[in-house]
Amino acid sequence: MVITIENLTYTYGVGTPFEKVAVDNVSLTIGSGEMVGVIGHTGSGKSTLIQHLNGLLRPTAGRVLLDGEDIWADKGKLRQLRFNVGLVFQYPEYQLFEETVYKDIAFGPTNMGLGKEEIDRRVHEAAEFAGLRPELLEKSPFELSGGQKRRAAIAGVIAMEPKVLILDEPAAGLDPKGRAKILDQIEAYHIQTGNTVLLVSHSMEDVANYADKVLVMNNAKVFAYDTVEQVFARSDELKAIRLAVPQVTNVFHRLRDAGLDVPENVYTVGYAKRKLLGILAEKGVLRHD
Numbered sequence: 001m002v003i004t005i006e007n008l009t010y011t012y013g014v015g016t017p018f019e020k021v022a023v024d025n026v027s028l029t030i031g032s033g034e035m036v037g038v039i040g041h042t043g044s045g046k047s048t049l050i051q052h053l054n055g056l057l058r059p060t061a062g063r064v065l066l067d068g069e070d071i072w073a074d075k076g077k078l079r080q081l082r083f084n085v086g087l088v089f090q091y092p093e094y095q096l097f098e099e100t101v102y103k104d105i106a107f108g109p110t111n112m113g114l115g116k117e118e119i120d121r122r123v124h125e126a127a128e129f130a131g132l133r134p135e136l137l138e139k140s141p142f143e144l145s146g147g148q149k150r151r152a153a154i155a156g157v158i159a160m161e162p163k164v165l166i167l168d169e170p171a172a173g174l175d176p177k178g179r180a181k182i183l184d185q186i187e188a189y190h191i192q193t194g195n196t197v198l199l200v201s202h203s204m205e206d207v208a209n210y211a212d213k214v215l216v217m218n219n220a221k222v223f224a225y226d227t228v229e230q231v232f233a234r235s236d237e238l239k240a241i242r243l244a245v246p247q248v249t250n251v252f253h254r255l256r257d258a259g260l261d262v263p264e265n266v267y268t269v270g271y272a273k274r275k276l277l278g279i280l281a282e283k284g285v286l287r288h289d
Helices: 046-053 073-085 101-111 115-129 145-159 175-194 203-211 228-232 235-239 247-257 269-282
Strands: 003-013 020-030 035-039 061-066 084-087 163-166 196-200 213-218 221-228
Touching: 003 046, 020 046, 020 061, 020 221, 035 046, 035 203, 046 163, 046 196, 046 213, 073 084, 073 115, 084 145, 101 115, 101 145, 115 145, 115 175, 145 163, 145 175, 175 196, 175 203, 196 203, 203 247, 213 228, 221 228, 228 235, 235 247, 247 269
Parallel strands: 035 196, 035 213, 084 163, 163 196
Antiparallel strands: 003 020, 003 061, 213 221
């Protein structure tokens, strides 16, 4: 499912003293099956932008199209749109409310009017995608750990089998181990389904490790939208708008400044390790065994 945003503008509080442009004339296309990281400071417009993609907000000007169709052309189709474009808000575990984890995950598919067997299939598959063990499904969601609650909430959206999955800071507030588990599950979901995924994050490391492309929002506008390599290559520009590139990138830039012949376009620890081992092997310091 291809998302096309054309000259999108959204203004809060139109006609009041509190009027503010939150998204300003944004145009971009997100291809089917892409994993896009969305970054930017609080107030940059990223959360407002993603809420337009499933019709939670209506543009003040401009359009959002899914596979070439304006999502607001027929208001009667908005309900179906929200099944196709799933949005997981930040701290979604606070939206859990059912007696059991199973019922919470089944809530969306039930509202879609699906049969019992199809709902059961979707609940179990979504739980597996989200990394929830089957025995947790009959527990109260309030008995789960913080990370398990987060996965249960994500599973509730996955169970609707959206063509586009949007996650707003899905790892926020989790410890490093829980953070890695959530993001690894999202990556596995993306690989297995081939669906479009938008990952909103403040972490440059997360975006570098998991995204194919990066959308940088700044002051309600698109600052950059390109591959991970192309965006983080603009490290000086990112720093100028108070966004940090991944820490490992800074390390390699400092190594280059010190006169060492190391690559500049390093954005993940795994890639950095491979490059350094290769350099050491070439110099005879380390053997490839």
